[in-house]
Amino acid sequence: MQILIQNGTVVRSTGRRKADVLMRDGKIAQISERIDGPADRVIDAEGCYLFAGFIDTHTHFDLDLGVTVTADNFETGTKAAIVGGTTTVLDFATQDHGMTMHDALDLWHKKAEKSSCNYGFHMAVSEWNDARKAEVDDMFRAGVSSFKMYMVYDAMKVGDGQIYDAQKFIGARGGVIGVHCENYDILQARIAEEKAKGNLGPTGHPVSRPQAVEAEGVARLMRIAELSGYPAWVVHLSTADGLEEVRAARRRGVEVYAETCPQYFTLDVSQYAAKDGAKFVMSPPLREARDRAAILDGMKRRDIDFIGTDHCSFTMAQKALGKDDFSKIPNGGAGVQNRAELVYTYAVQTGAITLEQMALLMSERAARLFGMFPKKGVLKVGSDADLVIFDPNAPHTISWRTNLHNCDNSPYEGMQASGRVRDVILNGELVTENGTLVKPYGGRYVFRNPSERYRK
Numbered sequence: 001m002q003i004l005i006q007n008g009t010v011v012r013s014t015g016r017r018k019a020d021v022l023m024r025d026g027k028i029a030q031i032s033e034r035i036d037g038p039a040d041r042v043i044d045a046e047g048c049y050l051f052a053g054f055i056d057t058h059t060h061f062d063l064d065l066g067v068t069v070t071a072d073n074f075e076t077g078t079k080a081a082i083v084g085g086t087t088t089v090l091d092f093a094t095q096d097h098g099m100t101m102h103d104a105l106d107l108w109h110k111k112a113e114k115s116s117c118n119y120g121f122h123m124a125v126s127e128w129n130d131a132r133k134a135e136v137d138d139m140f141r142a143g144v145s146s147f148k149m150y151m152v153y154d155a156m157k158v159g160d161g162q163i164y165d166a167q168k169f170i171g172a173r174g175g176v177i178g179v180h181c182e183n184y185d186i187l188q189a190r191i192a193e194e195k196a197k198g199n200l201g202p203t204g205h206p207v208s209r210p211q212a213v214e215a216e217g218v219a220r221l222m223r224i225a226e227l228s229g230y231p232a233w234v235v236h237l238s239t240a241d242g243l244e245e246v247r248a249a250r251r252r253g254v255e256v257y258a259e260t261c262p263q264y265f266t267l268d269v270s271q272y273a274a275k276d277g278a279k280f281v282m283s284p285p286l287r288e289a290r291d292r293a294a295i296l297d298g299m300k301r302r303d304i305d306f307i308g309t310d311h312c313s314f315t316m317a318q319k320a321l322g323k324d325d326f327s328k329i330p331n332g333g334a335g336v337q338n339r340a341e342l343v344y345t346y347a348v349q350t351g352a353i354t355l356e357q358m359a360l361l362m363s364e365r366a367a368r369l370f371g372m373f374p375k376k377g378v379l380k381v382g383s384d385a386d387l388v389i390f391d392p393n394a395p396h397t398i399s400w401r402t403n404l405h406n407c408d409n410s411p412y413e414g415m416q417a418s419g420r421v422r423d424v425i426l427n428g429e430l431v432t433e434n435g436t437l438v439k440p441y442g443g444r445y446v447f448r449n450p451s452e453r454y455r456k
């Protein structure tokens with residue numbers, strides 16, 4: 001199978017140029033000013049940008065919270081991902097109490113069988129002891145080189161000493177650990193305060209976990225990494241204060257990687273007062289204007305490394321589990337389909353970042369940190385033929401009604417996007433054409449190498 005894309009502009013982190021791209025047998029075979037074929041399929045990308053397939057570093061498909069299960073499983077979630085230009089998702093396989101990492105990995109492989117984009121797994125661990133440590137080498141052998149720990153959530157929370165020990169143990173093997181940074185004790189106390197005041201609606205959510213709750217967690221993680229001597233990865237960074245902690249740690253020589261999500265530079269805390277405020281309940285919560293500006297500035301200055309969505313969708317009926325108590329609203333929102341158009345519209349179009357930085361944030365750095373580079377994360381000869389044709393002149397309104405998410409709400413409902421993903425090539429095949437998924441279920445497991453640790 002040979003696909004030839006003509007007349008597009010190839011965008012890489014290092015620059016852009018008008019070039020044709022020929023793909024053959026699942027790889028990029030040639031990139032040059034003019035390629036005439038032959039090819040089985042010729043696509044005209046005049047006026048469009050060509051990016052390496054986007055990588056979403058943070059999704060939760062088919063995640064069982066106990067009280068309910070996410071609205072999207074891999075089948076629906078990856079259909080939404082691929083039409084949005086995400087050719088690889090890194091989902092959190094989750095080792096709940098009573099499970100081994102092997103159990104979690106087997107379970108996630110099963111869950112992901114009907115995937116329409118490529119997928120890899122981070123291993124989220126709910127406990128850290130000799131039995132779990134004994135499994136780590138097998139995880140690397142199975143292509144899992146990144147892990148996650150939580151400072152919060154009763155089902156997942158681990159202690160600081162465990163994070164410290166895990167950083168050393170996993171870091172020595174070339175892996176990285178993402179940490180959900182918030183201060184558990186303080187946010188629990190503040191939830192109780194809001195409830196005592198009778199503030200039971202969604203507006204209580206951001207009050208219970210304000211900026212300092214995240215910044216304290218980030219600061220603590222930075223010190224843990226300073227002590228362990230191994231890298232830290234801050235997941236879904238949302239605050240100006242947290243970003244300052246990351247910068248301060250780097251000045252001390254700590255190796256830190258920072259991820260943010262579109263909701264933290266496109267939405268704000270006022271949304272909780274809306275009638276459907278429950279749909280914005282996610283952790284960390286939406287923030288204020290100064291945080292949005294800081295996150296965009298962090299993207300511009302390359303202090304923020306990559307953008308995941310933290311896609312964790314629930315229907316309004318599921319959100320209603322917390323209608324009388326905001327702390328019982330399932331946390332998370334649907335976003336996996338909208339990442340590229342949001343980044344383009346609200347970061348590139350606004351002049352906050354360049355197209356080249358978009359390429360860096362949407363795939364290259366994730367591919368490097370998570371052991372997929374240069375197969376993924378860059379358009380160059382020999383790389384995997386995962387490619388996005390992005391049309392910058394395609395204004396439209398984002399809505400859950402047109403998203404492929406299995407979810408009856410969107411945090412981005414009614415927002416304008418100025419461009420969109422037009423076509424997507426996955427593993428050398430055209431799977432999305434003119435915004436429509438034409439070939440589902442082409443996703444493959446991505447075996448990942450140890451981290452490149454490019455900030456070392």
Ligand SMILES: [Zn+2]
Pocket residue numbers: 058060310312
């Ligand atoms: Zn998450």
